[in-house]
Amino acid sequence: AAGVIQSPRHLIKEKRETATLKCYPIPRHDTVYWYQQGPGQDPQFLISFYEKMQSDKGSIPDRFSAQQFSDYHSELNMSSLELGDSALYFCASTLRSGWSPLHFGNGTRLTVT
Amino acid sequence: AQKVTQAQTEISVVEKEDVTLDCVYETRDTTYYLFWYKQPPSGELVFLIRRNSFDEQNEISGRYSWNFQKSTSSFNFTITASQVVDSAVYFCALSEARYSNYQLIWGAGTKLIIKP
Numbered sequence: 001a002a003g004v005i006q007s008p009r010h011l012i013k014e015k016r017e018t019a020t021l022k023c024y025p026i027p028r029h030d031t032v033y034w035y036q037q038g039p040g041q042d043p044q045f046l047i048s049f050y051e052k053m054q055s056d057k058g059s060i061p062d063r064f065s066a067q068q069f070s071d072y073h074s075e076l077n078m079s080s081l082e083l084g085d086s087a088l089y090f091c092a093s094t095l096r097s098g099w100s101p102l103h104f105g106n107g108t109r110l111t112v113t
Numbered sequence: 114a115q116k117v118t119q120a121q122t123e124i125s126v127v128e129k130e131d132v133t134l135d136c137v138y139e140t141r142d143t144t145y146y147l148f149w150y151k152q153p154p155s156g157e158l159v160f161l162i163r164r165n166s167f168d169e170q171n172e173i174s175g176r177y178s179w180n181f182q183k184s185t186s187s188f189n190f191t192i193t194a195s196q197v198v199d200s201a202v203y204f205c206a207l208s209e210a211r212y213s214n215y216q217l218i219w220g221a222g223t224k225l226i227i228k229p
Binding site: 041042043045056058088090092101102103104105106107109 | 148150155156157158159160163204216217219220221222
């Protein structure tokens with residue numbers, strides 16, 4: 001079965017650079033979530049989209065922005081990167097109705113040097 | 114306030130032993146969902162189970178079983194006859210139904226090490 005696809009798997013950037021992470025949800029899933037997981041920490045909710053509209057915002061810094069496109073894929077844009085942004089970034093998708101579980105992608109490991 | 118506590122930071126057992134991972138939650142809602150996710154060393158998050166607050170029936174899936182007890186606000190996870198491949202960080206999470214989306218409240222995770 002198709003899963004959530006994230007790209008790239010690994011990304012190395014320098015401080016103050018910009019990064020773009022991509023997420024392709026499971027087909028027919030209408031909701032996408034972004035999570036950030038620092039080393040040794042539990043995942044923290046950043047932002048979510050439902051039917052291409054932002055539905056909720058968590059602890060997402062102002063330097064980050066995200067959007068969901070007409071084909072339901074989503075991109076997380078991160079600017080003015082800081083060392084503390086180094087983390088595993090997960091995208092998850094679900095079908096909003098019926099409380100189906102969140103299916104996570106394999107994550108993008110971002111290292112800021 | 115909502116909260117999920119996984120008191121065991123790390124558990125280490127020898128292969129074939131049974132092991133139970135504890136999860137205690139706090140919520141004021143009567144309708145909520147509880148989850149367990151597995152994060153192996155490769156890093157991905159793997160969905161294991163979802164349980165809604167109205168279903169206290171215990172569940173068994175192969176070597177995995179879950180014990181949901183509303184009276185003690187616990188949702189414990191037991192692995193029977195553990196295997197080295199079970200080594201991972203296991204997260205328990207809570208989602209309240211009054212939120213229209215998955216603002217999961219995560220436990221800190223329990224690192225499970227299965228020694229051969």
